[in-house]
Amino acid sequence: xxxxxxxxxxxxxxxxxxxxxxxxxxxxxxxxxxxxxxxxxxxxxxxxxxxxxxxxxxxxxxxxxxxxxxxxxxxxxxxxxxxxxxxxxxxx
Amino acid sequence: xxxxxxxxxxxxxxxxxxxxxxxxxxxxxxxxxxxxxxxxxxxxxxxxxxxxxxxxxxxxxxxxxxxxxxxxxxxxxxxxxxxxxxxxxxxxxxxxxxxxxxxxxxxxxxxxxxxxxxxxxxxxxxxxxxxxxxxxxxxxxxxxxxxxxxxxxxxxxxxxxxxxxxx
Numbered sequence: 635x636x637x638x639x640x641x642x643x644x645x646x647x648x649x650x651x652x653x654x655x656x657x658x659x660x661x662x663x664x665x666x667x668x669x670x671x672x673x674x675x676x677x678x679x680x681x682x683x684x685x686x687x688x689x690x691x692x693x694x695x696x697x698x699x700x701x702x703x704x705x706x707x708x709x710x711x712x713x714x715x716x717x718x719x720x721x722x723x724x725x726x
Numbered sequence: 727x728x729x730x731x732x733x734x735x736x737x738x739x740x741x742x743x744x745x746x747x748x749x750x751x752x753x754x755x756x757x758x759x760x761x762x763x764x765x766x767x768x769x770x771x772x773x774x775x776x777x778x779x780x781x782x783x784x785x786x787x788x789x790x791x792x793x794x795x796x797x798x799x800x801x802x803x804x805x806x807x808x809x810x811x812x813x814x815x816x817x818x819x820x821x822x823x824x825x826x827x828x829x830x831x832x833x834x835x836x837x838x839x840x841x842x843x844x845x846x847x848x849x850x851x852x853x854x855x856x857x858x859x860x861x862x863x864x865x866x867x868x869x870x871x872x873x874x875x876x877x878x879x880x881x882x883x884x885x886x887x888x889x890x891x892x893x
Contacts, residue, residue, distance in 0.1 A: 640727035647737055655744045663755065666801045668872050675748065679741045687733050 639693030643686045650685065654678025752802050753874020759800045765793035765865045765881050767810065770842065775856070775893050783856040785849040785888060789827065791865075792840035798869050799834040806831040807868040812849060813882075814861035824849050826863075858890040 635643065654675055662671025701709075727733050767789060774786040791810060798806055809828035815821055826845040831837045866880040 635728070643727050643733060644736070647733075647740065651737075651741055651744055655748055659748050659751065663752075663801060668752065668801050671748070671752070675745065679737075682741070683734075683737060686737065687730055689730075 635689055635693035636696050636698055638696045643693060647682055647686045650682040651678065654682070749873040753871060756800050756802055756869075756871060756875065756877065759797075761795075761797040761879075763793065763795045763798055763867070763881065765791070765795075765883065767791050767863045767865070767883050769886060772889055772893065773844070775889055777854055777892065778850070781854060783851040783854050785856060786845065787826075787849065788842065788844050790840070790842050791827065793838070793865065795831065795837040795867060796834050798867065799837060800869075802871045802873060803834075804832075804870050804872045806837060807870060809866050811864050811866060812861050812886075813864050814859050816851070816853065816855040816859075818853050818855065822851070823864075824851075856888050857892070859888045861886050861888065 655678070658671045658674035658678065661674055662668055727736065770788040770790050772785065772787050774784070776784055778784050789810070793808070795806055795808065807828065807830055810826050812824045812826055813821065825847050826849055827843060828846065831839075862882050862884045863886055864880050864882045867878065869877045
């Protein structure tokens with residue numbers, strides 16, 4: 635996924651878990667069932683896992699622009715051969 | 727959040743932290759419960775009252791215990807541990823507490839009960855001080871939570887007296 639997708643994934647995870655936690659707590663409290671609270675929350679965790687762990691397409695709406703191979707030839711990698719011998723003589 | 731492992735780890739730690747917070751708040755809600763338990767105990771019979779060869783008194787009694795502890799239960803209650811103790815003072819000890827019977831109440835429905843039972847644990851004094859002794863029967867309970875703080879309280883039932891002589 636791309637950078638914006640990562641940010642989206644983190645936000646979605648936080649919001650989904652907090653909402654499921656609040657919903658699970660209130661439901662369990664007013665229904666008088668601790669087990670119900672845990673079940674709803676566990677369901678929420680599973681749903682959140684399915685939403686943000688896989689690399690869904692909607693996380694990649696602003697894909698990274700990798701350079702075309704032909705552009706790479708116009709910008710060659712700089713040479714590193716002369717540097718080590720020059721280290722002792724040049725001081726900047 | 728770039729790799730599966732990174733996202734999985736973030737989700738695991740965040741969800742567990744939230745779960746811990748939920749459990750803490752659930753325990754806090756127990757403070758809003760104002761219970762109103764009732765209990766009464768009768769001694770049906772003193773079956774045996776002797777001085778043992780060690781010089782200590784021992785009593786065997788049959789009790790009739792009835793109580794309504796349903797108001798102690800909340801959504802966060804796992805079980806209620808209840809025990810009945812005989813409390814009295816002697817010249818040797820200012821307070822003696824001897825547990826005579828206990829039980830575990832797993833569900834709210836079972837918390838309203840009435841039983842006739844012999845004392846589950848032996849009522850033995852440290853010495854020979856029980857003849858004609860006045861004592862209280864105190865019902866103690868521990869409300870054990872599913873998560874969080876345990877609450878303990880008691881109800882004192884005074885006015886019991888052991889026989890003046892051995893039988």
